[in-house]
Amino acid sequence: MKSRRIVVAALLALAAPSAAFAQQQYGDPTNFPGTYLTQRTSPPVPGTNATIDVTYFIDPGSFSGQDANLIRAAAAIWSNYMLTQAAVVLVEVNSAAGAGIVFTSADLDDATFNLAQRILTTVPGAGTYPDGTPWRQITSATITIDSDPPGAPGYFTGNGSVPVGRYDFLSLIIREFGVGLGLGFATNADPNSVMDGNLAPGDQHQALSPTDIKALVTLYGAPEPATWALFGIGLTVLAARRRRSGPA
Numbered sequence: 001m002k003s004r005r006i007v008v009a010a011l012l013a014l015a016a017p018s019a020a021f022a023q024q025q026y027g028d029p030t031n032f033p034g035t036y037l038t039q040r041t042s043p044p045v046p047g048t049n050a051t052i053d054v055t056y057f058i059d060p061g062s063f064s065g066q067d068a069n070l071i072r073a074a075a076a077i078w079s080n081y082m083l084t085q086a087a088v089v090l091v092e093v094n095s096a097a098g099a100g101i102v103f104t105s106a107d108l109d110d111a112t113f114n115l116a117q118r119i120l121t122t123v124p125g126a127g128t129y130p131d132g133t134p135w136r137q138i139t140s141a142t143i144t145i146d147s148d149p150p151g152a153p154g155y156f157t158g159n160g161s162v163p164v165g166r167y168d169f170l171s172l173i174i175r176e177f178g179v180g181l182g183l184g185f186a187t188n189a190d191p192n193s194v195m196d197g198n199l200a201p202g203d204q205h206q207a208l209s210p211t212d213i214k215a216l217v218t219l220y221g222a223p224e225p226a227t228w229a230l231f232g233i234g235l236t237v238l239a240a241r242r243r244r245s246g247p248a
């Protein structure tokens with residue numbers, strides 16, 4: 001009897017992290033449990049997803065030129081995956097009005113915020129995802145970066161490994177783009193996720209993990225394969241025409 005109980009407990013312990021992990025990779029489980037958050041205006045439909053632009057704005061009064069370039073670098077890291085795997089790209093715009101994601105900064109309360117505060121405006125979406133999940137469209141995400149993070153001397157904004165005791169600015173911005181796109185935070189079940197809800201000094205996550213990509217594809221769908229298929233057909237037609245119009 002005793003040994004059977006131990007076996008049951010072990011199974012539950014194994015099952016719990018992956019279930020919690022799947023839940024937290026999408027949306028906002030605290031405010032909208034069981035709901036996906038996305039900047040799409042309609043749920044993705046397999047095989048038919050045109051790539052959408054999610055715009056972002058960098059408040060020039062909040063960031064140095066170097067910091068702004070790191071924000072652009074973070075967008076480029078997301079976009080590298082988006083081009084091939086998810087039907088969404090990040091595009092910088094010059095005005096906060098109408099931007100999907102706005103980056104600004106202020107000195108946040110260190111006890112309340114882990115380096116960033118987000119204000120997401122969402123509206124209920126029409127229809128559901130292929131798996132039946134309801135969704136909310138993010139109409140704007142204003143992300144305030146803590147200008148004075150806890151401890152000295154603040155953020156690491158250089159290249160290479162983050163030094164002990166410093167917060168990695170690039171990792172932080174990559175995570176915040178994820179929030180603006182609708183991803184939730186990963187649990188400890190995925191230590192390589194960029195969606196680290198507790199970014200500590202020395203933490204560095206500069207490449208999307210497979211589960212990050214899976215979450216992105218769930219929210220935005222895979223890119224339309226027709227684009228590449230048509231490109232291929234175009235090349236074939238061109239080659240055939242060349243052959244036909246060749247020397248007679």
Ligand SMILES: [Ca+2]
Nearest residue numbers: 107108110148
């Ligand atoms: Ca602060």
Ligand SMILES: [Ca+2]
Nearest residue numbers: 196198199200
């Ligand atoms: Ca962490």
